Amino acid sequence: MSKKGQGKKIQQQREHVENRELYQRMNFLYQAAALMTTTTFVQESTDHNTKDEKSTAKRNKSYQNIGSLGRFYLNTMRNIGKKQVLRIEPSVKRNICKRCDSLLVPGFTSRARVKSRRQKQLEIECSECKAIKIFPARKDYQLFSEKPENIVGASTNESSGESQRMT
Numbered sequence: 001m002s003k004k005g006q007g008k009k010i011q012q013q014r015e016h017v018e019n020r021e022l023y024q025r026m027n028f029l030y031q032a033a034a035l036m037t038t039t040t041f042v043q044e045s046t047d048h049n050t051k052d053e054k055s056t057a058k059r060n061k062s063y064q065n066i067g068s069l070g071r072f073y074l075n076t077m078r079n080i081g082k083k084q085v086l087r088i089e090p091s092v093k094r095n096i097c098k099r100c101d102s103l104l105v106p107g108f109t110s111r112a113r114v115k116s117r118r119q120k121q122l123e124i125e126c127s128e129c130k131a132i133k134i135f136p137a138r139k140d141y142q143l144f145s146e147k148p149e150n151i152v153g154a155s156t157n158e159s160s161g162e163s164q165r166m167t
């Protein structure tokens with residue numbers, strides 16, 4: 001095999017991701033849902049009583065978005081994850097309402113408040129179904145998956161990562 005071919009093979013091995021197609025599909029659905037939720041369009045219904053004069057035509061403007069389609073996309077995304085047992089990135093998971101699967105965009109589809117009880121908490125309320133998510137808002141707070149000792153390959157080399165995957 002030529003040197004170039006070997007290099008290509010190594011690159012392919014490095015880029016191999018298990019369930020890549022599913023992750024790509026989930027990524028696409030998430031992005032599509034974000035677009036559906038945040039895009040508003042103006043629906044203009046014009047009464048054409050007087051065809052020659054535009055100024056007298058009555059116009060009813062209503063702002064709508066297709067958030068329900070976004071919820072459907074996110075529901076599909078979560079079902080793929082559940083069926084294939086794929087982990088969803090915590091930052092992505094935090095943006096999805098647990099109850100109604102709508103995308104939580106602060107000030108748009110959700111309301112975020114900081115509450116100081118025993119410790120400071122970030123409360124995110126879904127404006128669609130009023131479900132509340134509570135996250136600790138400490139300065140040094142780290143998710144389990146964000147802690148360096150829990151990340152495979154961050155501190156140790158690849159061989160240990162492989163052994164962990166086997167178990």
Ligand SMILES: [Zn+2]
Pocket residue numbers: 097098099100101102126127128129130131
């Ligand atoms: Zn909700």
